[in-house]
Amino acid sequence: MKPFREFLIFERSRPGKIGCPLPELDVPEIDLTESLPEMVRDELDVFPEVSEVEVVRHFTRLSQWNFGIDQGMYPLGSCTMKHNPRINEAMAALPGLAGAHPLARPRHIQGCLALIHELQTYLSDITGLPHCSTQPAAGAHGEFTGILLIKALLDHKGEKRTTVIVPDSAHGTNPATASLCGFDVKEVPSDERGCVDVAKLAQMIDDQTAGMMITNPNTLGIFETHIREIADMLHAKGAYLYMDGANMNALVGKTKPGDMGVDVLHLNLHKTFSTPHGGGGPGAGPICCTAELAPFLPKPWVTQLEDGSYTWQHDCPDSMGKVHGWYGQFGVLVRALTWILTLGREGLVRHTEHAVLNNNYLRKMLEPHYEIPFKAPTLHETVFNDKRQQIHGVSTMDIAKSLLDYGFHPPTVYFPLVVHGALMVEPTETESRGELNRFARALIDIAERSASDPESVRNGPLTTQIQRADETTAARYPVLRWLPEQKES
Numbered sequence: 438m439k440p441f442r443e444f445l446i447f448e449r450s451r452p453g454k455i456g457c458p459l460p461e462l463d464v465p466e467i468d469l470t471e472s473l474p475e476m477v478r479d480e481l482d483v484f485p486e487v488s489e490v491e492v493v494r495h496f497t498r499l500s501q502w503n504f505g506i507d508q509g510m511y512p513l514g515s516c517t518m519k520h521n522p523r524i525n526e527a528m529a530a531l532p533g534l535a536g537a538h539p540l541a542r543p544r545h546i547q548g549c550l551a552l553i554h555e556l557q558t559y560l561s562d563i564t565g566l567p568h569c570s571t572q573p574a575a576g577a578h579g580e581f582t583g584i585l586l587i588k589a590l591l592d593h594k595g596e597k598r599t600t601v602i603v604p605d606s607a608h609g610t611n612p613a614t615a616s617l618c619g620f621d622v623k624e625v626p627s628d629e630r631g632c633v634d635v636a637k638l639a640q641m642i643d644d645q646t647a648g649m650m651i652t653n654p655n656t657l658g659i660f661e662t663h664i665r666e667i668a669d670m671l672h673a674k675g676a677y678l679y680m681d682g683a684n685m686n687a688l689v690g691k692t693k694p695g696d697m698g699v700d701v702l703h704l705n706l707h708k709t710f711s712t713p714h715g716g717g718g719p720g721a722g723p724i725c726c727t728a729e730l731a732p733f734l735p736k737p738w739v740t741q742l743e744d745g746s747y748t749w750q751h752d753c754p755d756s757m758g759k760v761h762g763w764y765g766q767f768g769v770l771v772r773a774l775t776w777i778l779t780l781g782r783e784g785l786v787r788h789t790e791h792a793v794l795n796n797n798y799l800r801k802m803l804e805p806h807y808e809i810p811f812k813a814p815t816l817h818e819t820v821f822n823d824k825r826q827q828i829h830g831v832s833t834m835d836i837a838k839s840l841l842d843y844g845f846h847p848p849t850v851y852f853p854l855v856v857h858g859a860l861m862v863e864p865t866e867t868e869s870r871g872e873l874n875r876f877a878r879a880l881i882d883i884a885e886r887s888a889s890d891p892e893s894v895r896n897g898p899l900t901t902q903i904q905r906a907d908e909t910t911a912a913r914y915p916v917l918r919w920l921p922e923q924k925e926s
């Protein structure tokens with residue numbers, strides 16, 4: 438067989454001869470010289486030319502201006518910042534995968550199609566929801582696709598329902614999604630345990646309710662024990678249950694949202710499934726759903742033919758269409774499948790147990806020093822607040838900034854909104870006990886200094902290259918072209 442790259446060059450040199458039915462392209466051709474003449478240039482004043490070492494130094498320097506999981510613990514609650522095993526990178530870089538062209542004929546990319554199909558099968562297995570689309574590019578994008586899916590089904594049934602219910606502890610993308618999809622958002626309060634107030638919810642569900650978005654475990658790290666009851670209540674009124682699966686790090690291999698009555702959910706491959714994230718890099722937010730919702734999934738679908746081969750199915754009459762160019766963030770899908778296969782069934786269960794154990798180990802160490810507003814047991818993350826430090830005039834922001842002095846990235850702060858001064862810690866399963874101890878010691882030291890020398894915590898960080906920024910000025914007048922030489926001036 439011809440190497441893949443050679444095939445591409447060959448086909449491109451005779452574009453008229455590509456014999457396969459191309460995916461529909463609804464992008465109009467635009468003549469740039471006419472429509473945007475000022476954007477077109479035919480010569481460069483200076484052709485940028487740099488030596489290899491200059492390029493290496495440039496990117497190495499840039500990489501050091503930020504903090505990443507490769508440098509230390511990154512306990513950003515809800516975001517699940519875990520180690521990205523390097524085997525993921527090795528697999529994603531395989532030439533046949535990294536070099537595959539989206540226009541290649543299915544018979545030339547059988548491996549890629551099989552890979553997507555296999556990943557979808559695993560994700561369906563993990564979630565207990567039999568159908569999957571890997572097209573959405575992020576969690577928020579998955580939410581958007583999932584709520585559109587419910588909308589498409591309701592339209593199909595000729596129902597015009599207007600509202601989506603969202604808990605007050607939800608991630609901001611939930612109400613934003615519902616609103617973007619044209620629904621009115623109704624907020625259901627949390628009860629004293631930190632879970633959805635089921636009695637209040639019962640009063641809110643009516644014949645205008647299209648669905649509810651729930652996060653489980655919720656953003657307090659607490660399992661929504663009434664989720665089955667909530668699903669039944671919604672279904673009884675003809676509404677659907679969307680689950681925000683960003684916290685699946687607490688559930689994988691242990692329990693399945695499909696068994697809880699969830700109709701559709703998104704997964705954050707760049708959180709739970711260990712693919713790298715942060716800095717706006719590519720992620721992926723596949724959605725899994727029930728058979729009832731499946732006909733409306735984004736197209737094309739990857740399907741297996743009777744002879745065992747795979748193809749793109751474009752003929753999906755009820756599909757909502759495309760939500761992403763081409764077929765999703767393929768490189769991220771490769772990494773997620775690699776992670777699943779590396780761990781295997783047993784490994785996935787152990788991964789979840791370690792994520793929950795690490796969090797509770799940390800919680801026990803920190804509990805004597807930081808207030809936990811909702812006392813219910815937590816799974817993979819715990820939300821503390823600054824109540825005990827406020828007595829000394831020290832706030833969550835001061836604690837977060839001071840952590841930089843100890844070499845740690847701060848936890849998520851001031852989220853979820855139901856907790857005043859929230860400090861949301863998620864260690865993930867990839868931190869060692871030694872690292873958890875070091876992190877706890879840092880936070881305990883800050884708690885002690887908050888009592889003995891609050892001024893020093895308020896002024897933190899004290900040892901970093903750049904000291905505490907004036908946040909208002911930083912937000913209003915961001916300096917985006919900072920160079921080390923300018924520091925002196």
Ligand SMILES: *Cc1c(COP(=O)(O)O)cnc(C)c1O
Binds near residue numbers: 515577652705720
């Ligand atoms: C991260 C997150 C999202 C959004 O996911 P993105 O991939 O960042 O778009 C939604 N809900 C919760 C609870 C999250 O933690």
